[in-house]
Amino acid sequence: MTKVTMVVNGKSVSAETEGRTLLSGYLREGLGLTGTHVGCDTSQCGACVVHVNGKAVKSCTIFAQDVAGAEVRTIEGMANADGSLGVVQQAFQDHHGLQCGFCTPGMVMSSAALLAENPKPTEAEVRHYLEGNICRCTGYHNIVKAVLAASGQDIAAIPAE
Amino acid sequence: MYDFEFVKPSTIAEATKALAGDGAQALSGGQTLLPTMKQRLAAPGTLVSLNGIAEMKGVCKGDGGLHIGAATPHAVVAKEAAAHYPALAALANGIGDPAVRNRGTLGGSVANNDPAACYPSAVLASGATVVTNKRKIAADDYFQGMFTTALEEGEFITEIAFPIPQKAAYVKFNQPASRFALTGVFVAKYADGVRVAVTGASNDGVFRWKEAEAALSKDFSAAALSGLTVDSSDFIHDLHGTPAYRGNLVKVLTARAVAAA
Ligand SMILES: Cc1cc2nc3c(=O)[nH]c(=O)nc-3n(C[C@H](O)[C@H](O)[C@H](O)COP(=O)(O)OP(=O)(O)OC[C@H]3O[C@@H](n4cnc5c(N)ncnc54)[C@H](O)[C@@H]3O)c2cc1C
Ligand code: FES
Ligand code: FES
Numbered sequence: 001m002t003k004v005t006m007v008v009n010g011k012s013v014s015a016e017t018e019g020r021t022l023l024s025g026y027l028r029e030g031l032g033l034t035g036t037h038v039g040c041d042t043s044q045c046g047a048c049v050v051h052v053n054g055k056a057v058k059s060c061t062i063f064a065q066d067v068a069g070a071e072v073r074t075i076e077g078m079a080n081a082d083g084s085l086g087v088v089q090q091a092f093q094d095h096h097g098l099q100c101g102f103c104t105p106g107m108v109m110s111s112a113a114l115l116a117e118n119p120k121p122t123e124a125e126v127r128h129y130l131e132g133n134i135c136r137c138t139g140y141h142n143i144v145k146a147v148l149a150a151s152g153q154d155i156a157a158i159p160a161e
Numbered sequence: 162m163y164d165f166e167f168v169k170p171s172t173i174a175e176a177t178k179a180l181a182g183d184g185a186q187a188l189s190g191g192q193t194l195l196p197t198m199k200q201r202l203a204a205p206g207t208l209v210s211l212n213g214i215a216e217m218k219g220v221c222k223g224d225g226g227l228h229i230g231a232a233t234p235h236a237v238v239a240k241e242a243a244a245h246y247p248a249l250a251a252l253a254n255g256i257g258d259p260a261v262r263n264r265g266t267l268g269g270s271v272a273n274n275d276p277a278a279c280y281p282s283a284v285l286a287s288g289a290t291v292v293t294n295k296r297k298i299a300a301d302d303y304f305q306g307m308f309t310t311a312l313e314e315g316e317f318i319t320e321i322a323f324p325i326p327q328k329a330a331y332v333k334f335n336q337p338a339s340r341f342a343l344t345g346v347f348v349a350k351y352a353d354g355v356r357v358a359v360t361g362a363s364n365d366g367v368f369r370w371k372e373a374e375a376a377l378s379k380d381f382s383a384a385a386l387s388g389l390t391v392d393s394s395d396f397i398h399d400l401h402g403t404p405a406y407r408g409n410l411v412k413v414l415t416a417r418a419v420a421a422a
Contacts, residue, residue, distance in 0.1 A: 002167075019167035019208060020198075042196050046260060055236070055263040061195045062264065065167045066188070066210050113259065131340065132258025 004068045008033070009077030017064045023057075024048045026064035027074055035075040035105050039134070046133035049106040049113075050074045056113035058132075075105035078112065088112050088150045095155075097146035099137035107133050111147045120151055123158060162198045169210040173217065173319055177294045179209040181315045187211055189232055189269035192261050211268070217319050220245075225290055225322030231268025238267060248329035248422070249287075252279050252347070255333055257340045268318040274366055276307040276397065277341040279333060281367040286347035286358035287323045294319055307366040326351050328381075330421035332414045334361075336401055343401055344410040346370075348418040354378040357415060362396050362407045373415055383416035 005014040008031060015030030027033045036059055039047035043061040050059045051073040078086040085093060088108050098104045114121060114129040126147045135143060148155050170176040179185060184206030188194055197203045211217060217232040220241035227245050229238060239254035256262055256279050270280040271291065284300045291298040293316045303311045326349040333345035342361035349356050355377040357370045376385040393408030
């Protein structure tokens with residue numbers, strides 16, 4: 001076992017790992033941050049997306065030891081300091097961007113990464129960026145609306161399709 | 162997944178030492194290797210991460226054209242190669258999805274040589290040089306059939322040098338479930354001729370379509386391809402496409418790539 005230290009949601013944390021401990025397992029089992037979901041465990045669904053040094057990555061497909069020392073942000077770090085929902089989270093709630101909620105942590109993390117790179121994406125850019133995030137419930141339209149709303153754009157003109 | 166010892170060297174020399182050991186395997190982005198290990202199709206005793214080696218990262222212009230460190234993620238190539246070799250940057254930007262591109266690397270993709278991967282077509286069509294910790298390998302000698310390359314035990318890719326073409330384009334017909342290429346074609350026009358590399362079609366992995374190269378070297382236009390036929394007898398047959406379907410795609414995508422270049 002090797003002790004791995006990282007900065008998760010702004011706090012320095014550490015947990016024991018094996019070589020094979022995945023970042024998703026480190027977060028969920030090591031730190032109890034179960035907001036990061038594991039859907040497929042094969043890098044297909046995007047439920048496990050977190051930010052490592054500011055970049056969206058699939059935590060089920062990274063070894064914890066390979067990102068020792070990194071800055072990690074998870075869904076638990078997306079709320080405002082006072083505990084209220086962050087902009088992207090609030091937009092998902094307002095626009096019904098979730099149903100069962102299983103994909104939502106990954107959707108929110110991917111969407112936040114998109115908005116950091118591209119603050120005013122087009123609808124097509126949102127759909128393209130979320131290609132690696134699978135949702136079995138919503139049919140995606142409300143997720144796309146939520147992301148556009150979170151970017152401060154007028155979504156009235158977007159048809160429900 | 163079976164457990165293993167994890168090491169993360171910070172220089173090529175240290176990695177060479179670590180990978181000389183019995184049962185040691187290189188890890189780059191892990192986007193292919195981790196799923197493989199989870200299925201227990203690979204079970205290295207020691208995993209040597211190449212992600213901490215600064216000299217294996219980045220994009221820069223040099224004598225051999227555009228030099229890209231093997232440990233450079235696809236997303237960085239997409240951004241940093243754009244001004245120098247736009248077709249290569251666009252290819253990198255079309256791999257998988259953003260999270261895969263933030264992690265997966267040039268070296269991992271070219272080492273793996275998946276028959277449906279995108280990068281091998283760029284390496285072959287550019288006549289690139291694959292630089293390893295031991296030697297330099299010409300693209301034409303490097304690819305040796307699906308999942309097979311000229312790399313030997315303990316050898317790993319450190320960088321790839323891409324001669325910059327006058328014109329080039331990669332056109333990929335997406336396999337929407339895997340996000341790999343169902344079939345993809347990379348066309349590159351150099352002063353001394355045109356090179357055409359096809360991925361996602363042959364059971365032998367990436368290959369050069371020499372008839373198209375000859376025709377396009379004389380006349381770089383989609384019309385120059387019209388009389389050509391593609392021998393699809395040894396093409397991949399799966400539920401997504403028959404060999405004949407892929408054969409047709411090769412011709413269609415080559416024409417589109419020429420038009421886009
Ligand atoms: C959802 C998804 C979609 C994808 N879509 C595409 C796509 O559209 N097109 C495409 O081309 N690819 C696609 N990929 C594959 C992706 O590009 C991988 O990142 C790539 O194939 C492997 O690179 P890696 O850095 O992750 O390598 P790893 O998984 O770390 O390694 C792969 C293999 O190469 C070996 N290796 C790694 N680095 C080196 C090196 N420097 N020298 C020698 N050997 C080395 C490893 O030992 C291992 O055997 C996709 C993957 C996923 C998960
Ligand atoms: S759980 Fe990681 S991509 Fe599905
Ligand atoms: S809300 Fe159920 S999977 Fe997306």
